[in-house]
Amino acid sequence: EADIYQTPRYLVIGTGKKITLECSQTMGHDKMYWYQQDPGMELHLIHYSYGVNSTEKGDLSSESTVSRIRTEHFPLTLESARPSHTSQYLCASSDGTAHATNEKLFFGSGTQLSVL
Amino acid sequence: GNSVTQMEGPVTLSEEAFLTINCTYTATGYPSLFWYVQYPGEGLQLLLKATKADDKGSNKGFEATYRKETTSFHLEKGSVQVSDSAVYFCALSSGFQKLVFGTGTRLLVSP
Numbered sequence: 355e356a357d358i359y360q361t362p363r364y365l366v367i368g369t370g371k372k373i374t375l376e377c378s379q380t381m382g383h384d385k386m387y388w389y390q391q392d393p394g395m396e397l398h399l400i401h402y403s404y405g406v407n408s409t410e411k412g413d414l415s416s417e418s419t420v421s422r423i424r425t426e427h428f429p430l431t432l433e434s435a436r437p438s439h440t441s442q443y444l445c446a447s448s449d450g451t452a453h454a455t456n457e458k459l460f461f462g463s464g465t466q467l468s469v470l
Numbered sequence: 471g472n473s474v475t476q477m478e479g480p481v482t483l484s485e486e487a488f489l490t491i492n493c494t495y496t497a498t499g500y501p502s503l504f505w506y507v508q509y510p511g512e513g514l515q516l517l518l519k520a521t522k523a524d525d526k527g528s529n530k531g532f533e534a535t536y537r538k539e540t541t542s543f544h545l546e547k548g549s550v551q552v553s554d555s556a557v558y559f560c561a562l563s564s565g566f567q568k569l570v571f572g573t574g575t576r577l578l579v580s581p
Contacts, residue, residue: 461513
């Protein structure tokens, strides 16, 4: 069973609010990821990290930011939420090395964000 | 670049029917191939994987064979159950590239 946790599970907020989606893992994984999942189910990588103090933008441009101050924690922040940010956000981690081709990702249960 | 193409869903089956979900890929080098499953209200979980040509991944009655000649990794199950209803994602990783997911295929199994 994966030990990766996301909070909150559901969040409904008004436009313009600042929010932080939490993601923590207890497996000591160096690599962590944030995916945005649209209603059609497709996954889009928006941020990733290869370790502490490492953050990179993913394939899909996002107005969110991330930080990686501790190995186990990879929060995602939206400074000013808009209705276009309404989506499911999935956090994942992996114990693969930077060049592994067969890494297994462990996913959290996701945060469903609705911005009114 | 690397890409994965999955059949569009939803796939609707009756319990005990045979399942095939098609997946084809384009990749440089020698990719590893995966199937992930997402049950309602949950994150994704690795279902099975294959790391080289002709390998067969299997788990929970599901199977997929890595076919290099047809660049395919089709998911099969001989007899589906209602509890198999979920979204299935084909994925690959190759070289230094990050994991690439297909668009997902929703499976609905009715009693």
